[in-house]
Amino acid sequence: MPEMRFTIRWPDGTAESCYSPSLVIRDYFAPGTSYPLADFLEKSREALTIASQRVEARYGFPCSxxxxxxxxxxxxxxxxxxxxNPRVTVEAFDA
Structure with missing residues (x-):
């Protein structure tokens, strides 16, 4: 499965590199876009749950x-x- 990393910036300006075992993140976020915190959380939950389910469908276990x-x-x-009004920015999709 193609995995990816994506960089986010929290409301305090701290950057964090995040992991997904699937490219599904690209369906939920756009680089350079800022999201209200609640929206970012909802999208993250959905995208990372789908990513884990894709791993489970392929390998028989969810992606820890x-x-x-x-x-x-x-x-x-x-x-x-x-x-x-906290916002999280998705800064980039990393290779």
């Missing part, structure tokens, strides 16, 4: 790396829940 990435995104997002 995709689910772990989702857990890290959800944990990171909690730090910004009190920010006024």
């Amino acid at each position: 790396r995709a689910l772990g990435q989702l857990a890290r995104i959800e944990a990171g997002a909690r730090a910004f829940s009190a920010f006024p």
Whole structure:
């Protein structure tokens, strides 16, 4: 399966490299686009769940790396829940 990394920038300006075992991320995000935190979380949940399910369909088990990435995104997002109008920017899709 083609895997990919994508770089996000949190509301405080911190950049993070994220992992997906599937290119499905490209269907949910566009490089250079900023998303409201809640929207970013919803899209991340859906995309990384689909990515994990694709691995499960092919190999018989869900992708722990995709689910772990989702857990890290959800944990990171909690730090910004009190920010006024927090936004996350998807900066790039990395090779």
